[in-house]
Structure formats: structure tokens, C-alpha cells
Amino acid sequence: MELSNRLERAPVVIDGAEVWPVDHLLLRGDVTRPALDGRSGTQNYAELEETLGRLAGWLAGFGLERGARVASWMAKGPVAALMPLAAPRVGLVHVPINPLLRHAQVAHILADSGARLLIGTAARIDTLAAVDVPDECRLLREDDAACAMSGGDAIGPSDAAPQDLAAILYTSGSTGRPKGVMLSHANLWLGAASVADYLGLSAEDRTLCVLPFSFDYGQNQLLSTWFAGGCVYPLDYLTARDVMKSVERRDITTLAGVPPLWVQLTELNWPSEVAAKLRRITNSGGALTRPLVANLRGLFCNADIYPMYGLTEAFRSTYLPPALVDSHPDSMGSAIPHAEILVVRPDGNVSADNEPGELVHCGPLVAQGYWQDAARTAERFRPAPSASRYGGMAVWSGDTVRRDGQGLLYFIGRDDAMIKSAGNRISPTEIEEAAAAVPGVAEAVAMGIKDERLGQAVLLLIRSADPLAEEQVEARLKAELPNFMHPRTILRREEFPRTPNGKIDRVALMGEFDR
Incomplete structure (x- = not known):
């Protein structure tokens, strides 16, 4: 049934396309077809819409004002998959946090966004110290959200306007800490419609979601598949072989990835009948x-x-x-x-x-x-x-x-200095600031150097007279930064080349290495 026939309202037309609030996506699918598959079982579109309404009802129970930010920091599962729709359904703004981030980055995102709630796995919540969490931010366990999704009152589709804020996605920049990109209902809806269109997705497709939902590319795996009426299978994988096994067991037709993953997958011995499943x-x-x-x-x-x-x-x-x-x-x-x-x-x-x-x-x-x-x-x-x-x-x-x-x-x-490693956009400034916080390190320069598997690996140069500085910096970065930001190599120098105005000559430094 067409969405316009299910609701007593008309869509807004933008760029020739009908645009609805993003939380209406599940209403497009055939109620009897699978929408979400995973370790916790399979739900069809009717069941998942009911589950979404219950999660939204649980969020509404906290009495937050319209436009309040709600952060999530968890592995892939039903709660993580539905949060991009549940928060906007009750007029809240979803702020997904990459599960790989450590407490310092999470603290920045919570403070910068002004998040009123943080929903996360117990293990992740326990890593946060009191200084990491703003006073106005309440910490909630993912298990409580999952429990609410199995019962309780459900809230129906929202009446949000196309330009209402639906999400803030934090992305690294070349000059400092991550910045939050503001996305509207129309941004998310049209993004889903666009990708479903040019990929030719249909209700027959099954998408293996291996990318983090905190990335726009990763979140769109969900939204574009649901726009087309297909089924998503979220997966947090440890090895490339886990991906291959999921393609086999779940009859996956669609897979989104980054170059390092493709390198790993092509190194596996795929049974021909399994490789042939991907469309x-x-x-x-x-x-x-x-x-x-x-x-x-x-x-x-x-x-x-x-x-x-x-x-x-x-x-x-x-x-x-x-x-x-x-x-x-x-x-x-x-x-x-x-x-x-x-x-x-x-x-x-x-x-x-x-x-x-x-x-x-x-x-x-x-x-x-x-x-x-x-x-x-x-x-x-x-x-x-x-x-x-x-x-x-x-x-x-x-x-x-x-x-x-x-x-x-x-x-x-x-024209910026961003480092792209394993599909991650890494701010060199963030690495440099963490390194320079180590006693005895006067200055630091992070850059990307060519790497066959990662695209770029992180090289960190530090200026220090302490012969043990490399070890101390390595220990600090391992404690403070996520794995994908760790330098492959740390080199100590007693002096850096300078420009005429006294700044570090980054061009000269980069010219010394094959980038």
C-alpha cells in the first residue's frame, strides 16, 4: 500500500519527490516482509513499526523538550538500528556516537551537542568518569531500551516538518575536534530515496550493515534498504571471515564497505556459490x-x-x-x-x-x-x-x-590535511594535541602516509629531547584515542623545519615521506 494511503495527511514535495518525516520509513514496506534480521531474531515491517513506536514511547517518557539531543553509544542491534527513527518520532535529535571512540571523544560530543540522554551498553557507560558527562546528561542502559521495545505503549508516526532537525552526525575535521553536522528529516529521507534509486534496491534485497551507524554512509545502509522495502542485517564483525559467513548464512545481496575491507575480503577463499549471492x-x-x-x-x-x-x-x-x-x-x-x-x-x-x-x-x-x-x-x-x-x-x-x-x-x-585510514576521516590536530600533552613533548605533527591496506597510515613526528618520549606518547595515545587513530610509526626529532614566520614547515616534513 502506498504511504499516502496509510496516513491522513499529504507529503511535502521537494525536488519532485514526496518527502515524509524520516520515522515514516517503515510504513513504506510490505507488512509481511522481513525488515530487520539478526541475532535477536527477525521482525517484519509491521512488527518493527510496532517496536519503533514502543521505543519512541519510552523516549517520550523522559519528558524532554522538543529538539533535545539524545545520544547513543552502542554496538549494532535493534536499539541502535531504530534510534535514528525513534528519536525524531518524538521530536528529539539523535546523536549517534561511534562505538570505537574513547571517553575523551565521547565527552566532547556530549558536551558540544548538549545531549540530555546517553543510551549505551553497560560496558561503555562504565568507562565514563563523572568529568566526562555533563550534569544535565542522564545515562541509560541499552538493556532498558531493549526491554521497553518489547512492551509498553507505542507512539504513532510524527508530524515533523521536512526541515526539522532529526540528527547530528559528528565528523572529524582537519583543524580540531569533531564537529556536528545537522541533518533534517528531508536530508535523511531524500538521501534514502536517492541511494535506493541509483542502486536499484528492491524488497527482495538483504543488506549486510557492517559500517558504523554513526557515519552517514553506515546509517544510510539502513534507511535506503527500508525505503526500498528490503531487509537489513546489522553486523559488528571481528574478521573479514565473519562477513563472508554472514553473506552465506543470510543470503546477503548488498554490501557497503571501504577499500581496506575489500582488500581483506578478496584475500579469503570464497566458495563460488557464496560469492555469487552478492548482487x-x-x-x-x-x-x-x-x-x-x-x-x-x-x-x-x-x-x-x-x-x-x-x-x-x-x-x-x-x-x-x-x-x-x-x-x-x-x-x-x-x-x-x-x-x-x-x-x-x-x-x-x-x-x-x-x-x-x-x-x-x-x-x-x-x-x-x-x-x-x-x-x-x-x-x-x-x-x-x-x-x-x-x-x-x-x-x-x-x-x-x-x-x-x-x-x-x-x-x-x-586542500586540508585530513588523514583517511581504513575509511575513517582522522583529524591530525586531535592526535597532535594528545601527543603534545605528554610531558617533554614540545610539538607534534601527524600526517598520512601511503599504506596498501589502509589507504593511509598515521605517522606522528614529535619534537622532544627525551629519548623515552616515543614510548610515553605511544602509551598516552593508546589510552586516549581509538585504535584507528593510533600512529603506525612515531618518530622523535629534536628540531622541526620552520617557515619564515616561525611556524612548523609541514610541507617540508611531508616532502620527506612518500605519501
């Missing part, structure tokens, strides 16, 4: 190399490959159709549905074919800016170029690209 694989968080594409082609003979490029501030920007992967393996593709991608000169005019320019993302997928950060919002979110058919605010990515005569885009470079 599509999608990649973001780093470019696929030609050898890796060839390996994926040879192994997953029935799967279409979708290389993609995106940034949290605009969700997703481009994809390369599978038919063009072999002939244009280095291309980022072109704009996804509901996105307009322009390549712009410094003067604001659109560049000519094959002329480098900044990638600018326009249209209704553009987020609402950074949470309580007007300065950084003004840097990245600026009026769209005059050539835009959408106008309004656009995301100026800072990435230099070129567009060929066919309209396909090619990545040239990034």
Missing part, C-alpha cells in the same frame, strides 16, 4: 584501485560495483555506474539523484571541461550546517554559485576535481 557492492571512504577492482570483478561475478564519493555535510555527491567502472576506473562518476555538482573556479564561475576547480554540492541534500559553530559553518556552507539551478546554500567541499567532456568527475586533491 551489488558499494564503496566510499577512499578510491578503489584498478587491481582491487579487477579482484572484486573476478570474485563477485554477479555483483555490480558502485564507486561513490561523499561528504557528511551533503551526504553523498557522486557515484559511478557499474557499466563505466572498467572503462573509467579513476572517475568519481557524476551527481546522484537530488544533487547538483558544480566544478567552480576561484572567481565563482563554472570551470571548463578538464579545467580543475572546487567541487561544490548544491540541492536538498545539503545539511543545515555545523551545530553551534557559526564560524566553521560560514567557511563550508556558502551561497550556491550563480549557475546553480537550486540556489540557496551549497557545500563548498575544498576538494579539487575536474569534469571531462562526458560530465564525469575526477578527483585531483584536497
